[in-house]
Amino acid sequence: MANSGTLIFATAGVKSSIEKLRPFIKGVMGRDEIAFEDEPHSNAAKFKLIGNAFALNAITQLAESLTLTEKSGISLSMVKKFANLMYGGIYSVYSGRMLSGEYWTRDKPHASADIEMKDIKHLLELAHKENMELRNAQTGFMYLQRVMKEAPGGELDVSAIYGAVPVSQVRKRILLLPECEKGYEDGFVLAFPKASTANNTSGSQPNSTPKTSLAAMTTPITTSSAQLMDADLSAQRDAETKPEIAEKTALMEVYTATDEATGTGVSGTQTAYLPLGKSSPPRILRIGTPALLLVVPLIYIVLLVIVASLHNKKKSSFGENTLEALQLAATIWHISFAAVIGPFLKTLALFSAERGTTLGSLEFLLTGQTTVSTLKNLFTLRIIRIWTLSITALWCLSPLGGQAVVRSLGSRTNTRSMNIPAVHYFSQTPLLATSEYSSTGPIGDMNAFNGGSVTISAIGAFRRTVLAAFSASEILLSHANISSPQFEIVVKKLGGTPQAVRLSQQDQWRNVRIPFMEYLPNYDDDNPTAWIPVPSNQIIPYSSFIGVPIRGGSFSREGNSSMVLQSRYQILKCGEEFDGRSWLSPQDSEEEPKVFWHKMNSTSYRLLPTQQSMLHSYVNLGTYPNMWLDLVNNNLIRLHMDPFRNRLKPESYLQMVVGGTCPTGWGQGALMLRVCNVSTSNVDATVNCTRSGDFGDLECRTTQMRRTKESRFSSNLTDLSDASLAQGILFEMPFTTASYKTMTPSTLESFIYNPLTTYSGVDDPVWPYFAGCFTNLSRAHFERADGTTVSGRNDLWHNTTATWTEFTENQYTINVIWFCVSAISTLILLACTIANIIIRQIIVAPDFLESIDGLTRHSPYIKVTGDTPYVGSGVSAGDRLLVTKKVKVQIQDVQPDMDLGKIALTTEVRNAKLDQTRIYC
DSSP: TTTTOOEEEEEEOOOHHHHGGGTTTTTTTEEEEEETSSEEEHHHHHHHHHHHHHHHHHHHHHHHHHHHHHTOOOOHHHHHHHHHHTOOHHHHHHHHHHHHTTTTTOOOOOOOOOHHHHHHHHHHHHHHHTOOHHHHHHHHHHHHHHHHHHHHSSOBGGGGGGGGSSSOOSSSSSOOOOOOOOOSSSSSSOOOOOOOOOTTOOOOOOOGGHHHHHHHHOOOOOOOOOOOOHHHHHHHHHHOOOOOGGGTTTTTOOOOOOOOOOOSSSSSSSGSSHHHHSSSSOOHHHHHHHHHHTTHHHHHHHHHHHHHHHHTOOOOOOHHHHHHHHHHHHHHHHHHHHHHHHHHHHHHHHHHHOOOOOOHHHHHHHHHSSSSHHHHHHHHHHHOOHHHHHHHHHHHHHHHHHHHHSSSSEEEEEEEEEEEEEEEEEESSSSSGGTTTTTTTTSOOOOOTSSSSHHHHHHHHHHHHHHOOOOOOGGGGTTTOSHHHHHHHHHHHHTTTHHHHHHHBOOOOBBBBOOOOGTTTOOOOOOOTEEEESSSOOOOOOOOOSSSEEEOOOOOSSEEEEEEEEEEEEEEEEOOEEGGGGGGTTTTOSOOOOOSSSBBBBTTTGGGGGEEEEEEEESOOOOOOSSSEEBBHHHHHHHHHHHHHHHTEEEEOOEEEEEEEEEEEEEEEEEEEEEEEEEEEEEEEEEEEESSSSSSSSEEEEEEEEEEETTTTTTTTTTTTTHHHHHHHHHHHHHHHSSSSSTTHHHHHHHHHHHGGTTTSSSSOOOTHHHHHHHHHHHHHHOOOOOOOOOSSSTTEEEEEEEEEEEEEEEEEEEEHHHHHHHHHHHHHHHHHHHHHHHHHHOOOOOOSSSSGGGGTTTEEEEOOOOGGGTTTTHHHHHHHHHHHTTTOOOSOOOTTTSSBBBBEEEEOOOOOOOOTSSSS
16 A cells, blocks of 8 residues: 555644654655654554544444345345445455455455454553543454454454354354254354355466365355355355455545654653553562561560570579560560561462462462462362472461460479488387387486386376377268268368378378278278378378377478378278177186286276276376277287387287177177287378468478388287287277266267267267277377477387478579571561572562462553653552552453453442343353
């Protein structure tokens, strides 16, 4: 067209520059000029697009009119003639091309459909920028899209639009020719029949013969399911087609005259866009935000350094403030971690996208901004790779690191242990071995049954001690029947089980009581030398009302003491009751008496309980017991009492007899006896004591016990093996707690009958728990100690060593495992922050993945008004959003007037909703 001089030039810019071009325009390359002197260059570009729209609109209108003619049953030749007579020009040219099918026989198109496609896109973008909708252009654009999609390659003429206009909106559009195959899918199908030279009446050269069996587009016609194209109609189209050169006046070629080379901008603002290097944020801004995030790991590093410096340091206000800071750091760790790792992963996503990656990888990186979302992505996206597992493990440090920070530093109470001497009373040395001892000056221990002035001066204190031991309320539970209803009542009165357990662990003088090992829950009679734990949460039987006095072994300050005591207690194994009249000897009989001290004959047996020994004749209490105690007079007792034998190694048990008169009628009674074997249980007991403060009591309890493995003395040797002690104790016990009224149960008798009802009285002198109960009582009669020193004691006291543990000042200590976890987590944060800065420097592409603005980039349905360089593709999403943040958008059907809708985000906000019954492409 330039050679023939038929172009129309649209010029714009500085007038002087246009004047320089004019000699080469009119009469040379063009037939006329439309000048925009001293106007922006963009005006010429806009004018060129608008001018081209005239041609496209005409071609689209002509294609639709021909199709409607065909559907209406009107001869196409009549419409062709009308277009020539009435309008001529472009209508004559393109109606001929459409009806002849010339647009598919040419090697080179008259007007390229591909070029027209690009022009119409620019036109629609211009209209979009001006907030205007071009319905005609959109229709032509739709037809061009169908042509470009369905045509099998090659360059097409714009008149091929005629083949894309649908014959029917409802049924298949299938062009049936003899050479075509049937069975196309629903939609718009372009058929390409074989051409023949007989039908070619347009004067085309032989080289225009189609190169393939489906060579070019033919016009659509109305068909039924089996209807064929009318051959005469096709020949008529070819005959009436006369190609002309008139299309040269339809399409305008635009040349923009400027002082410098520029491209043709779509909206006239191309020269306003900035190069990528200039449109990108400056370096200080690109690395500014990631660099600021360095503060997060650096603060945690400083905090960890402080934690490390406090290790093994004494408690201080600075350390306490550090602990509070750790708690705060653990609270905000999750936020800090996400603030660093989230941007790092987004940077990785942008870096990967710049170099090429999959959408799944981008989705994993961009949406995995929390631990939960990353784990969800791992399973929903099913991308199991080393890098996805690494990112998942990285996010697991979010909850783990927070716990590690707060647990990395703690405080501990330091202890100091030392061994200190201690002594305890009532060791495993029996009374027989200490019966001849004497007082060691002002400090020492006395035997209240030595007789004479010693007994007179000491027996009173001894009796008061025994009576005081009976006054302790917790003794009611010792050897009690736990199934008895009174048991719960007594426990409740004592304040509950914990309080009752605590009270029974020590006597009223704060001496530790030794449990009855044989009655403990875990006692194994086959392995008595194994350590047995003493329960601390249940009531257990103890071997004595009076505990073991301990001197030394502790200080008058806060701390704990632990020691092992070697003690002993008596074990009684009693037989059944029997009628004791067979033991009575006749009056003045020379027969050997059955008991050792009591006078037992047929006339005096009723007075047996009131008989007293010579030791008690001058310290008579005047009480009336109902029971009496003695030793069985047989050969076995002589092995214990014979002064010429080694009495410390008896060969058999010592036997004791318990007697009493049971009434059988008015003024009558029967003598009832019970014989008990007496032995000694030598035990090792671990005692732990605690003092809670400088003014606190020393709380002691027995924690474990065992039978002494190698005791110095035989278990057959008892505290009753000494004659004077046995006589004093056996006669003293019934009288000490007896009543001053005859036939009244004593405290001893009441306790033996039922410990729970000791102070409630008894009616029946039955002793079901005699063995255990009597052991408690006999031990109370054996010992009464005083004195506070640990030196100058005799064999009644036993030396031991106590381990005293006291508390020193609290110190801070590092939990190595948690500290390492927090250190590793912090170093990973630091590494990710530095990597984020470096990668940001490497990336060239604008960051449009960080914002919702990425959904609006280059979208034909998003109209952004305003002439600003900050909406170009080289601008990051954050910068674009500063301009587009107030643009209103809506998810809407962007093709509401077409058969197939399309859902997209658009700025065309209207009061309409999506239709669930409508089909959307």
